[in-house]
Amino acid sequence: MNLSGGLMNRRIATVDLEKTSILQTTLTAEMTDFIGGAAVNTLLLEKYSKQMPLVLGTGPLTGGFAPASCLMAASFPSKDKGICHVPVVIKSGPMLKLSGLDFVVFTGKAPRPCVVVISKGNIQVETAYDLAGMSIPATVKRLKARGMKEIVLVTGPDAHSSSRHHSAFTSVFGGFDRCGLAGYMASKNIRAIVINGGGEISFADKDLETDLVLTGQVHNQLPRRRSLAVLGKIMGSDSARKLVKKYFLHSHACFHCPVGCINFLKTPDTKIGTEQVDSRGVFILDHQGFSTLAQNHPKDAHILMKKALAMGVDPLALAEKMDERTRIKQANEPLPPGISIDTYQRFGGALPQIIPQNTKQSFSTWEERVAFSMIVGVCPIPQLIFPAMSPSALMPFISRDKDQAEIFYSRLEKSIQKVLG
Numbered sequence: 546m547n548l549s550g551g552l553m554n555r556r557i558a559t560v561d562l563e564k565t566s567i568l569q570t571t572l573t574a575e576m577t578d579f580i581g582g583a584a585v586n587t588l589l590l591e592k593y594s595k596q597m598p599l600v601l602g603t604g605p606l607t608g609g610f611a612p613a614s615c616l617m618a619a620s621f622p623s624k625d626k627g628i629c630h631v632p633v634v635i636k637s638g639p640m641l642k643l644s645g646l647d648f649v650v651f652t653g654k655a656p657r658p659c660v661v662v663i664s665k666g667n668i669q670v671e672t673a674y675d676l677a678g679m680s681i682p683a684t685v686k687r688l689k690a691r692g693m694k695e696i697v698l699v700t701g702p703d704a705h706s707s708s709r710h711h712s713a714f715t716s717v718f719g720g721f722d723r724c725g726l727a728g729y730m731a732s733k734n735i736r737a738i739v740i741n742g743g744g745e746i747s748f749a750d751k752d753l754e755t756d757l758v759l760t761g762q763v764h765n766q767l768p769r770r771r772s773l774a775v776l777g778k779i780m781g782s783d784s785a786r787k788l789v790k791k792y793f794l795h796s797h798a799c800f801h802c803p804v805g806c807i808n809f810l811k812t813p814d815t816k817i818g819t820e821q822v823d824s825r826g827v828f829i830l831d832h833q834g835f836s837t838l839a840q841n842h843p844k845d846a847h848i849l850m851k852k853a854l855a856m857g858v859d860p861l862a863l864a865e866k867m868d869e870r871t872r873i874k875q876a877n878e879p880l881p882p883g884i885s886i887d888t889y890q891r892f893g894g895a896l897p898q899i900i901p902q903n904t905k906q907s908f909s910t911w912e913e914r915v916a917f918s919m920i921v922g923v924c925p926i927p928q929l930i931f932p933a934m935s936p937s938a939l940m941p942f943i944s945r946d947k948d949q950a951e952i953f954y955s956r957l958e959k960s961i962q963k964v965l966g
């Protein structure tokens with residue numbers, strides 16, 4: 546079975562940050578056996594284990610017609626958690642695929658703070674001196690003015706400090722890093738990673754038809770108030786829901802996502818140090834963190850979120866620091882049955898803790914669903930929420946041939962085991 550037929554570019558770039566040299570290679574047969582995304586990232590982390598690797602990877606569905614095909618997995622070895630795979634959404638995965646690559650490995654440490662820019666057939670390591678001390682919104686503005694399109698990962702101005710509580714975000718949207726990716730990027734002197742795309746992604750003729758059916762099913766399962774599609778399923782999110790109802794301006798969807806779960810809430814202008822952050826509001830992508838934050842800060846969790854997103858800090862840690870009387874209940878205590886704390890943290894530590902309902906299907910636990918999404922390259926959230934979405938529902942985008950589907954499932958089982966350890 547050849548999964549590469551249109552689904553993958555079959556190309557890996559290895560960027561040596563110390564020498565600023567780049568090597569491009571093709572996927573090996575073993576990598577093809579492990580499908581893609583987090584499973585192949587794990588193989589690459591093992592291969593480069595002595596060279597401080599950070600790996601970005603896409604899956605066979607990334608950038609195609611499968612709903613929510615926006616995902617890129619950012620994987621790194623954490624000292625205390627083992628291998629972590631952080632889901633990166635918005636348009637990150639498709640942009641990497643459009644750049645002609647499926648995987649990028651960063652080895653070593655850059656001699657000075659840098660921005661890595663990936664464009665079709667070209668990777669550049671540029672200086673980040675002019676970004677020193679800048680908030681994330683100011684950094685994004687500066688990089689966009691330099692012609693950079695998709696800022697897939699960026700850290701805040703103080704990520705190089707020893708604090709453990711920094712998060713790597715996707716542009717101004719926030720993200721799902723509560724496991725140390727920002728600190729790891731800082732240890733390699735990477736301030737931001739930009740992907741400009743530039744190429745094409747092919748798809749099968751019937752994919753559009755299949756997508757329309759699946760998207761229709763997801764739309765039928767959306768609640769009347771779409772802004773609560775995710776929050777409405779999170780236990781204890783009453784205060785967060787009230788804030789959404791009060792301050793909701795509009796929602797935002799990642800690449801090809803029928804859900805559009807990212808709420809944009811109105812906020813007053815905010816001051817970060819001497820800098821005025823003047824956007825009209827804040828994007829809420831980390832629903833689990835926002836829900837936990839609003840339990841202790843029911844009136845101003847959205848304002849705290851805006852500050853955290855501007856500074857590149859975990860919003861829960863920021864709230865704790867600003868109000869020492871408040872002991873913020875961490876988003877991972879206690880976890881619902883079926884999600885182990887180790888696995889939760891290794892998938893970023895910020896994904897919604899929602900147990901999938903269609904438990905009679907294969908790969909139906911929270912951990913298996915997230916691992917599946919992180920391997921094939923789709924956002925895990927629809928997999929957790931919508932009964933219409935499941936590994937079998939996405940199978941036609943991989944192959945419509947029964948025998949090939951069976952081979953794929955056996956590889957999937959092996960790949961999920963690899964990711965879950």
Ligand code: SF4
Nearest residue numbers: 799802805806924926
């Ligand atoms: S469910 Fe939300 S985070 Fe996931 S792809 Fe859709 S809009 Fe993005």
